Amino acid sequence: MQIPFNKPYLTGKEAHYLYQAVQSGQLSGNGQFTKACQSFFENRYGFHKCLLTTSCTDALEMSALLLNIQPGDEVIMPSYTFVSTANAFVLRGAIIRFVDSQAQHPNLDPQAILPLINEKTKALVLVHYAGMACPMQEIMALCQKYQIALVEDAAQAIDGYYQGQPLGSFGQLACFSFHETKNIIAGEGGLLAINDPKLAQRAEIIWEKGTNRAAFFRGEVDKYGWVDLGSSFLPSETVAAFLFAQLEELDLIQNARKERWNRYFEALLPLAQKGLIELPNIPEHSSNNAHLFYLICRSLDERTALIQALRAVGVHAVFHYLPLHASPFYGPKHDGRKLPQAQRYADRLLRLPLFFELQAQEQQFIIDQIFQFFKLDRT
Template identity: 60%
Template sequence: MKIPFNKPYLTGKETHYLYDAVSTGKLSGNGKYTQKCQKFFEEEYGFGKSLLTTSCTDALEMAAILINIKEGDEVIMPSYTFVSTSNAFVLRGAMIVFADSRKDRPGIDEDSIEALITKRTKAIVPVHYAGVACDMDKIMELANKYNLYVVEDAAQAIDSYYTGRDGVKKALGSIGHLAAFSFHETKNIISGEGGMLAINDMQFAKRAEIIWEKGTNRSAFFRGEVDKYGWVDIGSSFLPSELISSFLWAQLENLENIQARRKQLWAQYYYGLKEWALKNDIMIPFVPSFATINGHMFYLVCKSPKQRKELIAKLKENDIHAVFHYLSLHKSPFYIDRHDGRYLPFVDYYSDCLVRLPLFYELKDEEVISVVDYLIN
């Protein structure tokens, strides 16, 4: 394709830090670069504790273990999300209660959540779709009222913020009890595969480190807090190698520059397509007053599947690669018989009609202009 949907951006320092990591002889994880990255996230975004993982999927699975999800528990989340959001809790035996999306954006309909809560509900998992915040005041109030955990799926939400009713601006991923991030090659900052668990309720901090280290107290041993380490809990090999962490560090050093460019590209799309979209009954991203954008994704929502198909085909004819996104999880072959049968119209709407446009750091201004011109002419 002349203009691909995504192209991973390399800052130029990745191979230098990879070489440095290799030269130290410490490759297996939780070394210099892992600790540098984790400290960066804690200081920059106010997370209580950060643990790098090999994927966002791993971070979500750690969260499910930490809040003791077990057979029969119910977890509320949007149906319009990636399968990992659900899988992490299904693996622990949970029943997923899918919520509809909002009319104005693909995020969870916060006003629909309370009616879904039962005595078996254990957690709410909001997904900050396209890096745009859910209404976290509403969600945290429900969690406090019903004694539930909140796990933010912030896979797309690095460096994006929420301003609560108290006027305090907080980084997404710092509000819920736990949060999961992705550094997959399609995200703003990348390490090929990679993720992170952010721990904001510090009651989970000690156990999280044990689960992260295969169920052992190995980290405490290396800090000199115990004289030997052993198997003390369930866990798995969730921590990434130093190679992944060293790659990520090169990206973090350039985070401000990467973000500035991605937000600039997002704005070019927004203002270039705003009038055309209105005339053609096409939705463009809506950002509520309490949220920010992080330049992760620019999407359009067509008025029909037919219109979307035609739009994607038109761009393809001009060597521009645009793609649709999630399929409704409540209708998936795996979960359709487990779903309670509720109609989720807006989830289906986004599943049928949403299309994502190319957006990556090295996308040129003139390429954005070309995409816009092909759409509006």
């Protein structure tokens, strides 16, 4: 049996909408499917303005431009995240101040933020790891008190909520991913949600290579030109067409993923109760969008052995991030603080296969193999 870590799910409408996009004669972006995807997010989640991007990385880079990050500005963010979270701001010359994770969850520790704030602090970028909400009340209070811009890296957090409020609606800016490993996919793709109305007009200019081209096509100006910084952040209409087919089936996809997530959790609970593993902790303030299912082993060696044991029987389980504060690139620039929780998750966290078409018998096989590894009888 071969069980991949991820398998992209097709709803069945992708090819039809791709054909429609091709037949429309407009393959460049900002056509009917781009507008439909943007409207979906604005209407469903109440974001002020949404712009589709070629990736979540691009949405983060747009955020750094919109916040006028300058060389020497400091940006606070978790160490336990993907490199794009930091790269977007490093490209503008920012100094990154990394925050450790919580002991009970890979999300950043809000208690570790305050000591890093000073007169150079320009922004805080949080990551909703596994689609589960950071402690927003504490974070929002800090940002408001010290007048720090807040950016949500919501790459994993589509359809996630904090106390009933959609993730992506708290920060001035929020960034989503539609990479093929995410719940909703477009192969590659992303979205920038702009919740601060003062940033909306400039966001559209940056999105259109620094021009007011979008305003021109709406008839708001009689010609367009180069008016600001920008780049080619706008994806093609074919990407948007594929994405829209996925968005139409969001609830179906989410329900299927949650069912599989819950099956893992319930089945593996006896291992956690015996102290052999740790299972995901869903904070009381957070929903669970079933982006990924992880377990935490007792040591790096044990995780390595479990990955090897699963691969030996055709199950592709993987670890996740290496902490950015200790990376070859930024390690020499880090201020030297130890971030033990970020390192613990880097060493011990293991992700299991989770995708729409994962069959119950395949999932049971994975569960059985884990029990065998820990030499525990499920009966």
